[in-house]
Amino acid sequence: MIKKFFLLIGISVCAGFLSKAGGFNSHQALAISIFLVSVLGTLLFWEFRLSFVFLGSSALLLTNTINLESLIKFASLDVILFLVGMMVLIGLLKESGFFAWLVSLILRIRNLTATKFLVSVSLISALLACAVDEVTSIIFIVAAVFEICDYFEVEPTPFLIVSVLATNIGSSGTVLGNPIGILIAAKSGLTFEDFIFKAFPVMLVCLAALIFIVRIWYRKPLKELDQKIKALGANEMLIKLISVPPERELKVSLLIFGVTLFCISLHHRLELLWHLEPNTVLLTIPLISAGCVMIWKWQRARKFIEKDVEWWTLLFFMLLFAQAGALHYTGATDTAAGYLAKVSGNNPLNLLVLIISVSAIGSSILDNVVLVTAFIPVIQSFKNIGFNLQPLWWALLFGGCLGGNITLVGSTANIVALGILEKERNIKLTFFRWFWVGLAVGIVTTVIAALMLIILPIYHA
Amino acid sequence: MKVKEIMTKDVKSLSGEETVKDALDIISRLEISGLPVIDKDRNLLGMFTEKDILRIILPGYLTQVGAFVYGDDPKNIKNKFLNLHNLKVAEVMNKAVETVKEDTSLSEAARLMLTKNVRRMPVLDADKKVTGIISRYDVLAALRRIAEV
Numbered sequence: 001m002i003k004k005f006f007l008l009i010g011i012s013v014c015a016g017f018l019s020k021a022g023g024f025n026s027h028q029a030l031a032i033s034i035f036l037v038s039v040l041g042t043l044l045f046w047e048f049r050l051s052f053v054f055l056g057s058s059a060l061l062l063t064n065t066i067n068l069e070s071l072i073k074f075a076s077l078d079v080i081l082f083l084v085g086m087m088v089l090i091g092l093l094k095e096s097g098f099f100a101w102l103v104s105l106i107l108r109i110r111n112l113t114a115t116k117f118l119v120s121v122s123l124i125s126a127l128l129a130c131a132v133d134e135v136t137s138i139i140f141i142v143a144a145v146f147e148i149c150d151y152f153e154v155e156p157t158p159f160l161i162v163s164v165l166a167t168n169i170g171s172s173g174t175v176l177g178n179p180i181g182i183l184i185a186a187k188s189g190l191t192f193e194d195f196i197f198k199a200f201p202v203m204l205v206c207l208a209a210l211i212f213i214v215r216i217w218y219r220k221p222l223k224e225l226d227q228k229i230k231a232l233g234a235n236e237m238l239i240k241l242i243s244v245p246p247e248r249e250l251k252v253s254l255l256i257f258g259v260t261l262f263c264i265s266l267h268h269r270l271e272l273l274w275h276l277e278p279n280t281v282l283l284t285i286p287l288i289s290a291g292c293v294m295i296w297k298w299q300r301a302r303k304f305i306e307k308d309v310e311w312w313t314l315l316f317f318m319l320l321f322a323q324a325g326a327l328h329y330t331g332a333t334d335t336a337a338g339y340l341a342k343v344s345g346n347n348p349l350n351l352l353v354l355i356i357s358v359s360a361i362g363s364s365i366l367d368n369v370v371l372v373t374a375f376i377p378v379i380q381s382f383k384n385i386g387f388n389l390q391p392l393w394w395a396l397l398f399g400g401c402l403g404g405n406i407t408l409v410g411s412t413a414n415i416v417a418l419g420i421l422e423k424e425r426n427i428k429l430t431f432f433r434w435f436w437v438g439l440a441v442g443i444v445t446t447v448i449a450a451l452m453l454i455i456l457p458i459y460h461a
Numbered sequence: 462m463k464v465k466e467i468m469t470k471d472v473k474s475l476s477g478e479e480t481v482k483d484a485l486d487i488i489s490r491l492e493i494s495g496l497p498v499i500d501k502d503r504n505l506l507g508m509f510t511e512k513d514i515l516r517i518i519l520p521g522y523l524t525q526v527g528a529f530v531y532g533d534d535p536k537n538i539k540n541k542f543l544n545l546h547n548l549k550v551a552e553v554m555n556k557a558v559e560t561v562k563e564d565t566s567l568s569e570a571a572r573l574m575l576t577k578n579v580r581r582m583p584v585l586d587a588d589k590k591v592t593g594i595i596s597r598y599d600v601l602a603a604l605r606r607i608a609e610v
Contacts, residue, residue, distance in 0.1 A: 093527075094525075094526075094527035094528075095527055095528060096527070096528060097527055097528035097529050098527070099526060099527050100526050100527055100528060100529030101529075103526065103529075104529070139522055139525050139526070140526060142522065143520065143522050143526055146520065146537070147535060147537075150535065150536050150537040150540075151536050153536075240532040240533050241531065241532055241533050241535060242529050242530070242531065242532065243529065243530050243532045244528065244529045244530070420521065420522055423521050424520060424521055424522070
């Protein structure tokens with residue numbers, strides 16, 4: 001513990017001195033050092049990450065590296081409020097049985113075969129991650145995978161890995177799939193429609209590639225499942241295992257969620273119609289829905305806010321965004337952008353490949369929100385050098401989401417799912433059991449995304 | 462009135478080395494819902510309750526899935542029940558146990574039971590050795606006696 005602490009401080013201080021020697025001024029070097037403490041803090045001291053950003057942000061203020069007004073501005077309250085609203089809605093859906101209903105749908109697949117199960121789990125994992133966040137989605141998919149594997153007496157690990165890989169891929173399909181989606185949308189001006197027309201198709205192609213790869217990779221477990229299905233017969237018991245009474249509450253909850261998604265999908269048009277600033281409707285729709293939920297369920301309103309909103313994570317995000325803002329405020333990201341542009345030979349395509357590669361590799365080790373937060377001000381700085389930012393935003397999104405598949409600590413969904421596997425089945429996955437399939441899927445999907453971004457003109461508009 | 466005046470001094474306990482299946486047999490025979498786990502020097506190691514067994518045999522993600530109704534018994538419950546003889550009490554017991562001292566007042570014991578949501582609490586002496594146990598029933602019965610005097 002103490003060794004790791006000194007390692008963290010040592011690396012951060014060295015990075016500060018190296019930055020200073022490399023041409024950054026004192027405030028820039030300090031902002032880089034403090035941000036690095038937060039980044040390494042998430043890697044080495046996950047439980048203490050909030051303490052690190054609290055202390056780091058205070059140090060930025062006390063050393064006058066950033067002023068209070070700018071720190072608050074960069075904390076991105078808009079993104080935080082969007083996430084609060086969505087978390088309240090997810091809490092409502094959970095309480096009304098929506099997710100259990102989805103699990104029961106998976107258990108009711110008729111004429112089940114191993115391939116049908118694999119494709120269904122992949123599709124539902126990806127689509128659910130698109131509609132809610134990846135962490136919420138994976139818990140319910142894992143529940144369904146466990147019940148089916150238990151019933152047919154096969155090891156759940158391969159199917160759990162597939163569902164996590166699909167979840168991470170799916171999380172890149174919409175603004176809602178991953179906190180980095182809304183973060184990029186809020187900072188880039190990309191709309192929900194942009195995500196649907198540009199990110200969603202890439203996600204579907206990557207998902208098809210995943211199914212193709214795992215169909216071959218896990219041919220033996222799939223064969224075994226097919227044999228068990230033949231031996232044990234149809235999944236009659238599973239069909240009646242879980243039920244969610246179609247009560248009024250579930251229907252109303254679904255209606256609220258559906259209307260929210262519909263309005264979010266139209267946010268850009270509504271903003272144009274009502275002459276509002278970009279993303280005003282996108283960011284307020286979840287708040288309006290959450291407000292309605294809290295009127296409808298007024299007796300449970302406090303529970304939705306106190307239990308369903310992950311304040312620990314959101315406070316970490318806020319101060320992390322503020323620290324990344326300090327990099328921008330001090331001009332450190334302009335210098336970094338100039339350096340990256342030079343490395344890429346001032347070639348937009350080279351830069352795109354550089355960003356998607358670095359973000360994919362980085363998010364295989366780091367939390368992708370941390371990585372994307374660091375990259376956002378750098379990408380904003382490319383505008384001053386004359387680059388078209390749109391392909392770079394997409395490169396960042398896909399690198400950040402798809403890279404999470406490479407290692408078992410690459411995304412929160414991986415950690416949550418493997419935690420359940422260990423607790424429920426006493427199976428502790430080795431690093432390499434995940435790594436080879438994760439690497440294959442990570443490389444193939446990242447290359448597919450990069451090629452689509454390079455070749456298709458819609459990403460360069 | 463102090464806790465030591467009403468506590469049960471003959472404490473039935475587990476050592477932690479029993480299998481969960483054996484411990485289940487013991488609490489079934491004694492018709493109680495849980496027992497403290499105490500070593501040979503009377504140090505408290507933890508508390509083993511029926512709730513711990515339910516936690517083992519039911520999926521851990523139940524609380525996160527939200528509202529639903531089990532229409533049948535999951536196949537894995539049977540397997541998990543059969544595996545109880547492979548698990549030791551020390552592996553599944555609750556180690557963060559609420560305790561009281563011998564000279565704790567009854568109202569304080571009642572307050573702890575209510576706010577910490579526990580049914581029974583081991584009583585420790587000054588050397589932190591287990592000297593007794595009190596249950597909600599013991600506290601309520603004693604408070605009632607005081608009120609009726």
